[in-house]
Structure formats: C-alpha cells, structure tokens
Amino acid sequence: MYLALALVLAASPVVDSPAPRLLGELVELKTDTGVLYGTLDLPAKTGPWPVVLLHAGSGPTNRDGNGPLIRTDNLKIVGRALAAKGIAVLRIDKRGVGASTPALAKEEDVRVETYAADVLAWVALLRNDARFTKLGYIGHSEGALIGLVAAKDAKFDAIVSLCGPGRPLQTVLREQLKRGLPDELYKQSDTILTELEAGRTVKDTPKTLAALFRPSVQPYLISMFKNDPAKLATGVKAPFLIVSGSTDIQVSATDAKCLGDANTSAKVVTIEGMNHVLKTVPKTDRTEQLPSYSDPALPLHPKLMPELVGFFKKSLSGK
Template sequence: MEIGLKNVLRPPVGHLAASDPRFLRVGLVGHSEGSLIGMLAAKQAKVDAFVSLAGSGRAAPALIRAQLDTKLPPNLKATSNQILDELVAGRTVTDVRKDLAALYRPSVQPYLISWFKYDPVREEVAALEVPVLIVQGTTDLQISVDDAKRLAAANKEAKLRLIDGMNHVLKHATVPAEQQAAYTDPSLPIKAQALQEITAFLITKIATATERPNIASQPTPEQGAAER
C-alpha cells in the first residue's frame, strides 16, 4: 500500500473528530514534520489551540535542499536536486543510487510527492483560525529560527517563543557533544522552558475557548483529503 500524507492524517483527524464527552476542548501539538500534519489536522477537525514545535517555515523541497546543501558533494547534490525536481513534478524516479536511497528509495517517493504539495506558511498556518504558538530552539540543526519567524508572521493569532539553547529534539544542546547525546540518550530531559511555554499557552487558550460544537457535520478525513 502506498503511503501518502492523507494516510498519515487519518489517525489524528479521526481521533479529533470522535465525539468523546470527556473532552470539551482540545489543544493540538505537532513536532517537526508533525507540525505540518498538525496544521492540516486542525483545519479538518475542531481544535481550540495549536502548538508548532520545531516546525518548518518552508515547503519540504526547499527545506531538504537547504539541509543537504553543505552535506553532499557537488555531484551527489546535483543528483539529489534532479530527483527532487522530478518528485515536485509528481513523477517517481526508479533509478536511485545507493548513497541517496535512504532519502529517495522508491517505496517512500509517493509519500514525498504528497508531502511536497503543501506549503506550511502560505497555505496552512495562515489558514488556522485558532490561537497558535510557535516554539523554536536557537540551537536546532534541522530547523532554523527564521523558519519559526516565517510561521509566526503568517498568522496574526500566532505567538512566537524562542528557547535559548534548545535543539530539534527539544533538549539542551549548545555544543556538538550535547547535540549527539540529545538524540541518543532518552534520559536527558526536555527543556523546561519549552514545557512551561506550552503548558501556559494551552491552559490559557483552552480555558477561554468555547465548548466544542457537535462535530457530526465536520468533513471526514477522506473528504478533507479529497480537496487536494
């Protein structure tokens, strides 16, 4: 079965759309690529607040090009860009060299094609009509502070919180050794300031939100995905 972004959306949207009397208000949090998925889910199902953690402020092809720009030798970078161009155009690539297979193996290409259709700034975060919090670490090696600023600038309801010394996995990391440990040592805690910002935002915004309406009339995940 081919995996596309609409398949990834079904679980969160279905869960949010479920009528559960225990929860009158809902806050949604998305991290990294989950930030975009959270934005899409928040548009398809009723939520009262949204938090983006280390979410990209660029469409995926631009982000991937930037991340690989200094990591690949010129010939390999040229090949990577050619593959990206094909995927952006909606065409799969059958001949992928081994040293790029982790990124572009044929089995993942349908997902990449579906992911590349979305722009988190121009189309997604700008369309959210609920309070939005953008949280970004200053030592994130995958997503930049500029990404967070783009997201925040696109939505008048958005608040931006920059966490000094926090990396992509939300842990303290200011030197290479700390960066490596943050990704491999599960005992290292999430940055306390990030937790405080998220908690304070959700408590405030959910407490002031109105009760969730009857959402039987909300579009199903399949209907929402069909719009694409």
C-alpha cells in the first residue's frame, strides 16, 4: 500500500477467514541483521505442492495485509484461498514490519534492493524445501515492484502484479498527492519529490508530510525512484499476470496498461468494482472506500480468486 494515502481509521476486531488447516505453519529466515518471519498456508491434501511467495505493499503492512491504520486481512484471505485450491502460500512480514521489525536496525539503511535481496533469500528457502514444486510470486502494490526488481535473479516460474505500479513511484505519488492535498502543500511535496528524484535528501519538510518524507525514509524513496516498473517488466520471461481494480484509488488501471504494453506476453485483467485492498467497492468516492480499509470481515472481490487460481494452476503445473 502506498504511503501517500493517509487514512485515519478505527481498528475493527479481526475476523479470521476459514483456513485450509487449523493453523498456518510459522517459518523463520535467518539473516545477518536478524530473523525474518512468515506464515505458510498449506493445502489440506498431501503434497508436494506448487508454492507462491506473497509480498505486501509499502509501509507497515504485515503478512495479513494489516497495519496500524488499516485492517483488511486481504493477504491472509488470498493465502488461505489459494491453499484451499492446492497451492501453498508463504506470506511474509518484510524486514522492519510485524514480527520482522527487529531485523531492521535503522530505517534509513533500507533500500528497495534490501527487500529484493530478502525475496531472493525466501525463494532459496522455498526451493530447498522438498514439499514444493514450482514457485510463483504475488506482489501487492509496492510488493509488485519489489518482485520485478528481484525477478531476474529469483527466476520465478510465474509472477503476478496485484494492483502494482506500472509507472515510476514518483509519478504515482504525484498523482495521489495532487488529488489529496491543498495546492500549496502539493507544490511543496512536488519540490521535495524533484529533489529526491535527483538523489538529494531534503532536510526541511512540512510536518503534515512527515509520514511520507521523514528524513529516515528518504534514502528508500530515492532508491525506489530509480526503478521504472515498465522497464523491469520487459525482462520478465515467466508467465505474467497483471491485475488491477477499476475502483482502485491508489494505483490505477493505467499502471496495469503500462506493464502490459511493456510486456506483451503478459495477461492484463482489470476487475470491475475492485479497489486497492481487493474488496468490492463500486465507486471511487473516499467515503465509500474507507469502510473497506477497516473491516476484515468483508470478502475479497468475487472475481479475484478465480483469476489467481486459474493462472497458477496453469503456470505452476508439473514439477
């Protein structure tokens, strides 16, 4: 989920969706700076199974798709739904988030390459597990870009960009900020973005934009701005599914089109009435959108899982 959307929401009680097994299997990945944690959603039937690595978006979004200001359970539901169809899923807390928080000593040290390297380490762990056959990847929002950065070395057998950017992050951020900020504040944010694009950090930023442009996160943004998702998409040789929602107010269907235009072998699907958190919301009006960011009991859009299941059943079949 992109940092530019500042939604102040009251947390609702978490309602667990039915699991294919009573409990997910907890997984640990040791790194030089600490342990990363994830949950494996495993099919009920005996393996071996194909497996999918599921990566959350930006900010403090955990393996379930939740954070301090949002409660959707969307990634937990995706993982369990795929497992119910015979596809194992590893959902991870990225470095600095959830149970993996201690593995990130300093926020200013993280780069997009840091997360991509972690993806490669998780991939190695899964490929060395005899329970699994082929390996796929789903990146939600910014997680899709991280997957594209890692894809060349990860050699995924299939990859999904789920509401992921197709244009440079700074372009998407400008779009979001222009819609959500008063003119004067937007001008200040645009000036900051211009400096970060040039690789220069900014000392003085407006307090109202501190969550997005705090000094400790600026090096990460600079590293993100160097990556063009569409250019990265041209190098994807594996089966590639690009999914967007028509009522996504954070990453538009334009981004999906950019990815599809860059990689003409990919399948591009825009789901009518699906928003950024993968729920059914018919309109883009914020008052209509807000409840879906705080109600984990809401189901996924009914057309999403058939697309994911069909894609992976075909692309990850065999050994």
